[in-house]
Amino acid sequence: MSVENRYKQQDWDEYYKNEKKIHIKTKKGFFSFYDLFLCNCILEKYLPRYQGNDESRPKMCEIGSGDGKLVRQLADSFNYQSFGIEYSEAAAKNAQVTGVNTIISDAFDEKMLKTYAESFDLVYSYGFVEHILPPQKAVAIHLALLKKGGYFFIQIPRLKGFNYLKAKIFRPDLLPLHNLKIMEEETLREACVRDDVQEIFCGKYGTIKLRLPLAKRNFGWYIMKILSFPDRYILNPLLRLIFGKKGLETKLFSPCVIFIGRKIK
Numbered sequence: 151m152s153v154e155n156r157y158k159q160q161d162w163d164e165y166y167k168n169e170k171k172i173h174i175k176t177k178k179g180f181f182s183f184y185d186l187f188l189c190n191c192i193l194e195k196y197l198p199r200y201q202g203n204d205e206s207r208p209k210m211c212e213i214g215s216g217d218g219k220l221v222r223q224l225a226d227s228f229n230y231q232s233f234g235i236e237y238s239e240a241a242a243k244n245a246q247v248t249g250v251n252t253i254i255s256d257a258f259d260e261k262m263l264k265t266y267a268e269s270f271d272l273v274y275s276y277g278f279v280e281h282i283l284p285p286q287k288a289v290a291i292h293l294a295l296l297k298k299g300g301y302f303f304i305q306i307p308r309l310k311g312f313n314y315l316k317a318k319i320f321r322p323d324l325l326p327l328h329n330l331k332i333m334e335e336e337t338l339r340e341a342c343v344r345d346d347v348q349e350i351f352c353g354k355y356g357t358i359k360l361r362l363p364l365a366k367r368n369f370g371w372y373i374m375k376i377l378s379f380p381d382r383y384i385l386n387p388l389l390r391l392i393f394g395k396k397g398l399e400t401k402l403f404s405p406c407v408i409f410i411g412r413k414i415k
Contacts (some may be wrong), residue, residue, distance in 0.1 A: 208271035220247025
């Protein structure tokens, strides 16, 4: 069965060379975006943090690691070594500057998968699987790279309900690049659960997300820029104070879904 990647390499090169530079920047601490805070809470609850010394630290790998900032942040948080697989050379160069061990390759390259088979203690992707058809093929490479007993997680956006409408208005070009059918916990679970996988957690998260990445400084970009101030400094702090680490998840508004599993065979 062949694999279709709806987001081509040249699209990612363009994204990291130009588009990402105009995105609304995230912040740390109390004014971080609530969905990002909730994701971190979920990971901290279900993933093991290594307590040993630097020489024997386990290895964490992100598939589609981009500029490496996320995998470096998570690796530092859980005391792992950071690795990434990325086929955009523009992104990989940025990642190497941050100290991430970056494998420049297509994630489905057979030679790469053979070289790094069962090499990592934790493998994950963040906004990758929804671009791949069939999604089971994308899940399979996580497990191919993962050691027996290791953990993996797959996070994808939910372009459903309010989030679909937001994308339809401001970024209709994004919709054909995503597999919308997998953006529910039931369908993501179906793609991830296999005989060699123990499910640890699967669910949507986030109460509401106003921001949306825009490719150009157009009218929509300025609307998002204006909304980012009350979103960051009023809405997100209020949501954190009211709902804390749980959030109020709904099919209409929740912007993300995540599966966490363990390889048992």
